[in-house]
């Protein structure tokens with residue numbers, strides 16, 4: 001496979017994409033079909049307000065301003081690393097010029113990209129953040145307890161595309177063709193892995209944030 | 224005890240609402256820092272995400288593809304009796320279901336509800352700690368876990384009426400409001416009974432207590448058994464229906480309010496025939512509408528040092544009555560009232576809720592977690608701590624004794640009643 005970049009870039013990547021989409025759809029439908037009971041409790045406040053606040057807090061305050069919540073700021077570096085990692089990933093995947101070519105070929109349309117120096121800086125920050133998060137996971141007693149094989153694989157499968165992408169843009173170590181093949185391979189592996197793992201949280205995030213907002217909003221308290 | 228019953232309950236209770244939240248968890252461990260039991264002891268097993276682990280495993284093994292693969296590969300194992308016993312200790316002794324962790328979780332997972340779900344399974348399998356199970360049995364047999372039988376209830380109320388010279392209307396048909404006290408108040412804080420009666424009488428409320436719906440405490444809710452919770456709630460709703468009241472007021476008891484206000488209608492739709500509220504809400508309403516003749520600045524004049532307010536998880540964060548105590552204290556003690564940090568939604572739990580205080584084995588970590596409160600109260604330099612939950616108050620009184628502190632611990636109703644201007 002490694003010897004055959006065209007295969008990796010072509011059918012293998014497409015198969016991975018298919019597994020990713022089908023797998024995520026399956027997970028979504030499965031959860032939706034488990035049944036949802038109706039909430040007949042008379043509210044004290046507005047659920048809609050709660051949901052709005054919940055998303056604002058989730059996206060803006062959390063995790064970029066950890067000291068807003070003074071009790072949770074025991075380890076602000078980790079909050080910042082978590083936030084930075086997500087920001088970096090989004091920027092690179094959705095606004096990096098080379099990725100835009102992939103989106104254009106898949107979707108038939110694209111959008112504005114962010115200049116390479118900024119994307120590159122983001123990539124560096126993302127990689128540093130990921131290493132910080134790994135060290136934290138290796139040393140924090142709670143994280144040691146709750147981390148099993150799937151958690152370590154999550155880290156690895158996300159890290160590989162990032163590091164190969166970085167090496168590729170900086171033309172380091174390996175010839176471009178080879179590292180490009182490795183990059184697409186690692187992305188494909190990640191795509192296949194996501195539906196089986198907790199990286200899928202980006203989809204269920206919208207459930208839990210909404211529920212959180214509803215629960216706090218209906219009681220008239222700040223989420 | 225059967226593990227299968229526990230598993231069946233986990234599976235039965237897992238709808239999309241629970242499943243989507245279990246799926247959303249990234250295992251980031253951030254919730255740990257929010258939990259007073261973890262912060263106080265540093266025991267990683269007290270991390271909220273770990274307490275929910277049992278429910279997650281049950282869900283994955285039953286419903287998800289990856290869960291089944293993990294089971295087949297031996298990465299996960301079938302849940303055993305030993306697991307259930309272990310998680311029974313973690314959940315009943317080291318969790319007050321205060322839901323602070325839900326605020327910390329970056330995914331916004333409503334951990335409190337999931338933790339209650341874990342208890343449901345444990346209760347169905349018979350894995351409730353002995354002390355708690357005994358209290359439930361007492362409530363089933365005598366109508367109260369604290370030995371408040373019919374006779375005791377009558378005697379105590381009569382005694383309060385005589386000693387404090389206050390009228391307590393009993394079984395008045397057609398009253399607007401049914402007030403249901405907790406046995407903690409009747410047995411341990413009778414001044415609360417007198418205070419609430421004085422306030423309602425002064426405001427000219429048309430209220431009553433009921434000799435059948437007389438115990439608002441719900442130990443079934445603590446243990447997480449839907450059957451028992453429902454049975455105890457039904458006694459209250461039946462009593463309210465008999466008297467034809469419009470409104471039910473829960474007095475200074477947090478979990479009882481949580482059960483009646485936010486859960487009863489899920490199990491017993493007739494709960495929605497009544498307006499269900501907490502005494503803190505009523506106090507806020509009466510004070511706000513000027514229906515009580517209170518002496519503003521009463522506590523500043525007493526000059527008894529700084530007063531602070533402890534937010535009860537089930538009445539403030541989970542109950543919604545955050546503003547009222549502040550409005551009242553800012554009126555009665557504009558100078559001496561000071562907030563602890565963090566407070567309101569972010570408040571740190573007293574450490575005794577969720578039935579924890581009833582479990583002897585939990586004493587060491589319960590006191591350990593109370594040290595966080597000592598720290599907070601000392602930081603604002605308060606000499607008086609007011610609260611609107613008698614369960615918190617029990618924990619504070621216990622903590623004050625254990626650590627030999629010189630604070631005054633009191634209830635919000637008590638503070639309002641004391642500041643009433645006697646009408647000639």
Ligand code: SF4
Nearest residue numbers: 258318319321322324
């Ligand atoms: S509900 Fe409260 S006591 Fe229980 S795990 Fe969460 S923070 Fe800790």
Ligand code: SF4
Nearest residue numbers: 248249251252254328
């Ligand atoms: S903070 Fe939320 S997402 Fe993170 S481990 Fe705890 S429950 Fe899971």
